[in-house]
Amino acid sequence: MHRVLGDRRAIAILLGPALLVYSLIMLVPMVWSFGYSFTKGNTIDGFTGNGVANFSRLFDDPAVHDALWFTLKYAALVTAGQVVAGYLLALLYVFFLKKSSALIRTLAFFPVVLPTVAVGLLFQKFFQVAPQTGPVNSLLNAFGVDSIDFFGSAGSAFWVLILMDVWRSMGFYAVLLFAGLVDIPDEVLESARLDGASGLRLIRHIVLPLSLPVLMSSLVFSINGTLKVFDSIVALTNGGPGNGTTPLTLYMFQTSFTYSDYGYGSTIALLLTVVCLLVSLVVYRVSRRDLTES
Amino acid sequence: MSLRMPHVRRARLSLLTAGTASLALLTTACGGGDAGSSAAPKEFSYLSVTENTTVKSSLTTLSKGACKSADDALPLKVETVPQASLDQKLQLLAGQDALPVQFAAGNAPALTQQLAKSGKVADLEKELTSLGVLDQLEPAAVSTVKALYGGKVEVLPYEYNIEGIFYNKKLFGENGIAAPGTWDELVAAAAKLDAAHVQPFSASGQQGWPITRLVSAYLYRSLGPDALQKVADGKAKLTDPEYVKAAEEIAALGKKGYFGQGVGSIDYDTAMNQFLNGKAAMFYMGSWALANVSDAEQNKVGAENVGFMPFPAVAGGKGSIDQYPSNVGLGITLGAKSFDKKTGAWVSCIAKNYGSTALKDHGAISGFKVNTAVKDANEVTTQVRDTIGASKQNVLWFEALFSTKATTVSQTNAAGLVTGSTKPEQFMQTVQDALAAQ
Numbered sequence: 001m002h003r004v005l006g007d008r009r010a011i012a013i014l015l016g017p018a019l020l021v022y023s024l025i026m027l028v029p030m031v032w033s034f035g036y037s038f039t040k041g042n043t044i045d046g047f048t049g050n051g052v053a054n055f056s057r058l059f060d061d062p063a064v065h066d067a068l069w070f071t072l073k074y075a076a077l078v079t080a081g082q083v084v085a086g087y088l089l090a091l092l093y094v095f096f097l098k099k100s101s102a103l104i105r106t107l108a109f110f111p112v113v114l115p116t117v118a119v120g121l122l123f124q125k126f127f128q129v130a131p132q133t134g135p136v137n138s139l140l141n142a143f144g145v146d147s148i149d150f151f152g153s154a155g156s157a158f159w160v161l162i163l164m165d166v167w168r169s170m171g172f173y174a175v176l177l178f179a180g181l182v183d184i185p186d187e188v189l190e191s192a193r194l195d196g197a198s199g200l201r202l203i204r205h206i207v208l209p210l211s212l213p214v215l216m217s218s219l220v221f222s223i224n225g226t227l228k229v230f231d232s233i234v235a236l237t238n239g240g241p242g243n244g245t246t247p248l249t250l251y252m253f254q255t256s257f258t259y260s261d262y263g264y265g266s267t268i269a270l271l272l273t274v275v276c277l278l279v280s281l282v283v284y285r286v287s288r289r290d291l292t293e294s
Numbered sequence: 295m296s297l298r299m300p301h302v303r304r305a306r307l308s309l310l311t312a313g314t315a316s317l318a319l320l321t322t323a324c325g326g327g328d329a330g331s332s333a334a335p336k337e338f339s340y341l342s343v344t345e346n347t348t349v350k351s352s353l354t355t356l357s358k359g360a361c362k363s364a365d366d367a368l369p370l371k372v373e374t375v376p377q378a379s380l381d382q383k384l385q386l387l388a389g390q391d392a393l394p395v396q397f398a399a400g401n402a403p404a405l406t407q408q409l410a411k412s413g414k415v416a417d418l419e420k421e422l423t424s425l426g427v428l429d430q431l432e433p434a435a436v437s438t439v440k441a442l443y444g445g446k447v448e449v450l451p452y453e454y455n456i457e458g459i460f461y462n463k464k465l466f467g468e469n470g471i472a473a474p475g476t477w478d479e480l481v482a483a484a485a486k487l488d489a490a491h492v493q494p495f496s497a498s499g500q501q502g503w504p505i506t507r508l509v510s511a512y513l514y515r516s517l518g519p520d521a522l523q524k525v526a527d528g529k530a531k532l533t534d535p536e537y538v539k540a541a542e543e544i545a546a547l548g549k550k551g552y553f554g555q556g557v558g559s560i561d562y563d564t565a566m567n568q569f570l571n572g573k574a575a576m577f578y579m580g581s582w583a584l585a586n587v588s589d590a591e592q593n594k595v596g597a598e599n600v601g602f603m604p605f606p607a608v609a610g611g612k613g614s615i616d617q618y619p620s621n622v623g624l625g626i627t628l629g630a631k632s633f634d635k636k637t638g639a640w641v642s643c644i645a646k647n648y649g650s651t652a653l654k655d656h657g658a659i660s661g662f663k664v665n666t667a668v669k670d671a672n673e674v675t676t677q678v679r680d681t682i683g684a685s686k687q688n689v690l691w692f693e694a695l696f697s698t699k700a701t702t703v704s705q706t707n708a709a710g711l712v713t714g715s716t717k718p719e720q721f722m723q724t725v726q727d728a729l730a731a732q
Contacts, residue, residue, distance in 0.1 A: 042385060043386065043389025043390075044385060044389060044409060045408065045412060128556065129555050129559065130554060130556030130559060130560055130564075131556075131560065131564050147556075149555065149556045149558065149559070151558055151559050152556065152557075152558045152715060153713070153715045154715070239706070240558070240706050241558055241713070242706055242707040242715075242724070243703075243707075244715075254702065257381070257382040258382070258702060259698055259702070260381075260385055260405075260408075
C-alpha cells in the first residue's frame, strides 16, 4: 500500500479523473466567473473589459449594502434558530423521550422533505390578509386584534421568513445533533450523575462539551446554507416588498439574469463567496478551542 | 529514470490534450454557433408566455383555417415559458444565436431594442411593405409601436389596448355617483363608496404595474403627454416636485384604504375577480380585460353593469382626457435570420386574418385590421372599440421608456407606495436611481 501511495503515477491515476471532473465543473466556472467580474456586457451585446469598475461599484451600491446586511442578519438569526431548536429537540429525544422518540423525530423531520416552494406557499396562506384571511390573522381577529398585513412591510415579512426557515430545517439539525448526543458514552453521563451533576449542570459541563464537534459542524452547515439562501425567499416574498427581503444571492440573480449585467452579477457572487469563506474561517477558528480543557 | 521520462511526458501530453479539449468543448457550448440559425427554418416556431393564451390559440385556429397553406409549408410550433422567466430565456437563446422564428420579445421594450441593435430582430416595416400587407396594420397601432421602439416597427400588434377605468355601473348607481370627469370627482366618488363600505378600487400590488399606471396617468393629465419622454430624455427627473405630486396623490388613495386590505399580496387574477364579483367598484386596466368582462363565467356582475371611462382630468393640467395610454401588449417579433419566403407567407396571412379571428374567438382587440365583420359581445366592447377608433393621441405607460432594471424596481416598490411602507418621494427617488444606473 505504501508503495502504491508513494508512486506519483498511481496517485495521478487514482486522483486524476476526479480532479479533472472537479476542475471542469467547479474550478473552471469559478475562474470564468471571476474573469467576468472585470467585464461589462451580456450575451446579446457581447462582453468588454471594464477594469475594476465593478468592484468600486460594489462599494457604492446601496442595494448591495442592503442585501449584505439582510443576508448577515438572516444568516445569524436562522442559524441560531435552527441549531438551538435542533439541539433542544435532540436533547428532548435523548433525555426525555428516549426510545419512544421515533414518532416525534419523524414529525419534526417531515418539513425537511417538503419542497421549499410548497412550504413558501403554505406560510403565505398562513399569514395572508387578503383575499382571504389566513389562520394567523383569524386568530388575531378572535382576540379582537386587527389583521396585520405581514407581507406589506419588510420588518414583518422578515420575521415570517425566519420562522418559516427555522421550522423547515430544525428537524434536520435535530437528527444531526441527535447522532452526536447518542455517541456520548453512558458511563460518562453516569459518573457525572454520581458526582452530583444533573439537569442543566449536566448539559452545560458534560453534554455540551462532548457534543461540541457535531454542534460546530452543524453551525458551519447552517451558516453556509443560510448565507446562500435563495429558494425559500423567492417562494415566500420574492425579495419584497421593494427590496426589503432581498439577500445577496437574489440580487446577484436579478443583476445577472433580469438586468443582463453579468459582469456586476459575477462581482456580487464573488463578494458572497468571500463572505462565506470568512464566516466559515471564523467558525472553525472558534471551534479549534477545546472547551473540555477547562 | 530515463525509461520513465517518456511515460511522464505522455501523461502530461494526455492531460494537456484532455484539458484543452474540455475547455474547447466548454467554450463551444457557451459560445453557441450560428450553424443552426443560418439554415432555413423547418417550423414556424413561436416562443410565447404561459400567461397569454389568446395569441397562441388564435394562431392555432389560423393554422387550421385561413393559414393552412402557410402551415403546411412551415408548421406552427408553440413553446411557452412563464412571463417572469422570459427575459432570461431570450438572453440565453440570443447569446447562442438560437432565437425562434417568432417570439415574445421581452417584458420591457428596452430588451427588444437591444436585440434589434444586435441585428437579431427583423425590420418588420420593410418586410411587411415588401409583402404588401403593411396597410393591414391599424395606423394607431403602428404609431404606438413606433413610439415604443425608437421609431421602428419591431413588433407585430397582436394586441392593441387602451387603458382606462372600468367601473361597476350598479354600484355607482346605488350610491348616486356619475362617472367622474376630474380627479377631484374621482377622489370624492372613492370616499363616498368607502363610506358605504364598498371597496373603491381593486389593484394588484403583487404585479405592481396596475399601481404605477395610476401614477403615470396622473402625470400625463397634470404635466401633459410628454411628461415621461422628458424623463427619458433627461430633461426632467421623477424626483422633481411636480412628478412626486403624482405619486403623492396615488399614495393618498392607499392611505385612505381605498385599495382594500393586503394590496401587496393581491395578484392580477384576484384583483380582476374582486372587480368582476362586485367586491370593488373601479378597476384601472387595459382593454384586454374585455375578454374577462365578456366571459359570463368570470363576470358575475354582468357585462351590462360594466362601464369604461378615461382617467379623469387634473384641474389646471396640461393633459387632455381624450389622450389614452395605449400599448400593443407583450411585443411579439420575428427573428432576422429566419425571415424567409415561408415565414413571409405566414406573416402575410396573419396580417390579413388575425384581427377578425382574435376578435371573434376571444373578444380581443388587436392592431390588425378586422377584415371580416364581427359583432361585438357587449356594449362596453363597442364603447372601447369606438374610443380606439376616435382616439387622436396616445400616450405610453409609466415604465414604457425605462430600462429593465428601472421597470423591475418601479413595479416591485409600487405596493409599498399605497400601503404606506414607501414614501412617495422615496419611491420616485428609488426609480430615478435605477434609471440613472442604466
